[in-house]
Each structure stands twice: as C-alpha cells, then as structure tokens.
Amino acid sequence: MASRKPKISLQIWHASVDEITESAWLPLPVFVGFRVVISILCCVIWLYNVISKGKFFIFYTNWSFTVATIYFIVSSVVSMMQYLAKRKYPEKPGASKAVDVEMQPVNASPNLPRPDNEHQDAIGAHHMITWLLYNIAANMTLFLTIGYWTMINDPDKNPNTFVGVFKHLFVAIFCVIDTFMSRIPVRIYHFVYTLIATAVYLIFTIIYWSVGGTDLHGNPYIYTVLDYDSMTTAEGFIVVFFFFIVIPVVQLFYFGLAKFRDWLIAKHEEKQITKIWSQKDEEEF
Numbered sequence: 001m002a003s004r005k006p007k008i009s010l011q012i013w014h015a016s017v018d019e020i021t022e023s024a025w026l027p028l029p030v031f032v033g034f035r036v037v038i039s040i041l042c043c044v045i046w047l048y049n050v051i052s053k054g055k056f057f058i059f060y061t062n063w064s065f066t067v068a069t070i071y072f073i074v075s076s077v078v079s080m081m082q083y084l085a086k087r088k089y090p091e092k093p094g095a096s097k098a099v100d101v102e103m104q105p106v107n108a109s110p111n112l113p114r115p116d117n118e119h120q121d122a123i124g125a126h127h128m129i130t131w132l133l134y135n136i137a138a139n140m141t142l143f144l145t146i147g148y149w150t151m152i153n154d155p156d157k158n159p160n161t162f163v164g165v166f167k168h169l170f171v172a173i174f175c176v177i178d179t180f181m182s183r184i185p186v187r188i189y190h191f192v193y194t195l196i197a198t199a200v201y202l203i204f205t206i207i208y209w210s211v212g213g214t215d216l217h218g219n220p221y222i223y224t225v226l227d228y229d230s231m232t233t234a235e236g237f238i239v240v241f242f243f244f245i246v247i248p249v250v251q252l253f254y255f256g257l258a259k260f261r262d263w264l265i266a267k268h269e270e271k272q273i274t275k276i277w278s279q280k281d282e283e284e285f
Contacts (some may be wrong), residue, residue, distance in 0.1 A: 019183040020127045021075075021082035024265045026181060028083045034181065035076040038174050042069040045166055058208060058215070058222050060201055061148070064140040065167045067197070068175065071133035075178070078130050132193065134184055139194040141172040142250045147242055152223060179257055183265070186258035191251035198243060202226075 023031035046069050050056050057063070148168045153160070179186070209228045214220055221227035225235050 016183075017082065017123050017127060019185055020123065020130055021079045022183060023181045024183050024261070024268070028079070028086065031181065032076065032079045032083050035072055035079055035178070038178075039069070039072040039076045042072055042171065045163055049163065055216060058213065060198075060223075061144060061167055063197070063201055064137070064144045065171060067133065068137040068141050068171050071130070071137040072174070072178075074126070074130050074133055078126055081126075131184065135190040135193045136197050138175040138179060138254055139191055139247060139250050140197060141175050142253070143194065143198075143242070143247055145169055145172040146246060146250070151225060151238065176257070179254055180261050184258075186251075186255045188251060188255050191248045194247050194251070195243070198247065202243075
C-alpha cells in the first residue's frame with residue numbers, strides 16, 4: 001500500500017477516496033444532499049449578484065465566494081459519483097465499513113489504513129481538484145469573514161443585507177461545517193494556496209488602480225485599505241499582517257478542527273469495534 005504523505009507536504013494527494021467524498025457522521029446520500037443544497041444556495045446568490053451588481057469580480061469577497069461556490073459544486077459531484085459507484089458495485093472490497101470493522105482485531109487502531117482499501121489508494125484528478133478547491137475556499141472565506149467584520153463593515157454607509165451577510169458570514173460557516181462533517185484532510189502548509197490566490201488578487205488591485213479603475217461609487221480604489229494613492233503606513237501594516245499572519249492562523253484553526261474531528265471519529269469507531277466484538281462473544285457463548 002502506498003504510504004501517506006507527511007503533514008508538511010504541499011501536494012494535493014491522499015490515500016483514501018472516502019476522506020474526500022464521504023462523511024464520518026452522515027450516510028452518504030444525506031451528505032450528498034447537504035452539499036447539493038449548499039451548492040444550490042451559492043449558485044442562486046452568485047447568479048443574482050453577477051446579474052444585478054456591476055463590477056462583480058473586482059471585489060475579494062466575490063473571488064472567495066466564487067471559489068467556494070465552485071468547491072461546493074465539485075464536491076457535490078464527486079460525492080455523488082462515490083454514491084453511484086457504491087450502488088453499482090455494492091459487493092466490492094472496502095464498500096462496507098461494517099465488514100472492515102469486523103475484520104479488524106479488537107485492539108486495532110481505527111486510524112490504521114484498511115488492507116482491503118487498496119483500490120482507493122490512487123485518487124483521481126477530480127479528487128485532487130476538490131481538495132485544492134477546499135483548501136482555498138475554506139481558508140479564503142473565513143479569512144474574508146474576519147477581515148470584513150473587523151476592518152471593512154460599516155452599516156451606516158452600507159447597510160447589511162441578506163446577500164451581504166450570506167457572502168461574508170454564512171459561506172464561511174458552511175465551510176467550517178463541511179470540514180467537520182466530512183473526512184477531508186487538512187494540512188498546515190496548505191495555507192500557501194490561499195496566499196497565492198490572495199497575492200494574485202492584490203496584484204490585480206494594483207493593476208486595476210494603475211489603469212484608473214474605480215469602485216461602484218467612482219472612488220479610485222476597491223477598498224479604502226487598498227487606496228494606493230493615500231495608503232498610510234498603518235494601513236500597509238494591516239495588509240501585511242492579514243496576509244502573512246491571519247491566513248496561516250486560519251489554516252491552524254482548520255487543522256485543529258480536523259484533528260478534533262478525527263479524534264471523535266477514532267473514538268466512535270473504537271466503540272463500534274468493541275460493540276461488534278462483544279456481540280460476537282455473546283453469540284459464541
């Protein structure tokens with residue numbers, strides 16, 4: 001069996017397909033439904049924004065929202081593919097988790113790779129894309145939420161609307177819930193992908209400003225903190241702080257959440273193993 005990559009790896013690779021596509025807590029059809037519902041909500045609001053709002057793509061909010069929408073669509077598709085594959089081949093090795101559990105000794109660690117799961121070692125390109133999108137979407141949306149509600153939100157000038165709250169809060173919450181409900185791995189160094197995406201956005205804002213681009217109100221900047229004509233040292237420090245400190249801290253939050261989730265999964269599977277072997281002992285007795 002292929003060995004797992006170390007936690008510091010930047011590669012979008014993992015040994016188990018079900019960690020990308022399934023939930024430890026919900027039946028696969030329910031988990032598919034969960035992702036599909038979020039995808040539909042995001043698509044409806046995304047289309048409404050694109051049609052009704054001008055200069056949609058100049059805002060970091062909409063960059064992160066677009067990535068998150070694409071992630072939920074793609075993750076819904078790969079989870080649906082996994083569900084259909086399990087329906088089509090219900091007897092294939094590794095399809096039944098109950099059988100996996102029964103075949104393990106009572107003192108086996110639930111975190112050890114299952115020997116009959118070798119067919120899942122090599123994940124496909126669509127799983128890698130899903131994982132990459134997750135890393136960017138989860139970090140970017142929570143990073144945006146922190147930045148927006150601490151630095152940008154001004155209800156006196158721009159009253160909060162449902163769509164605004166959805167993009168600046170609910171999407172990040174959906175990503176947190178998806179992380180906890182799924183088995184998707186989180187690697188600390190994967191914050192690099194969000195750094196790259198955010199750096200691309202910052203480069204875009206500089207180019208946009210240099211060619212005379214304006215916001216919706218005709219101001220020569222997209223966000224006041226990115227007003228390159230009159231940026232103060234303090235504002236520059238804030239940008240650097242959020243870029244180099246907050247993004248990694250957000251990744252640490254997701255890493256901790258995933259470790260806590262995996263600990264709960266291990267405890268749950270350990271109880272299942274103990275229960276099954278207790279029942280087998282009673283039957284033999």
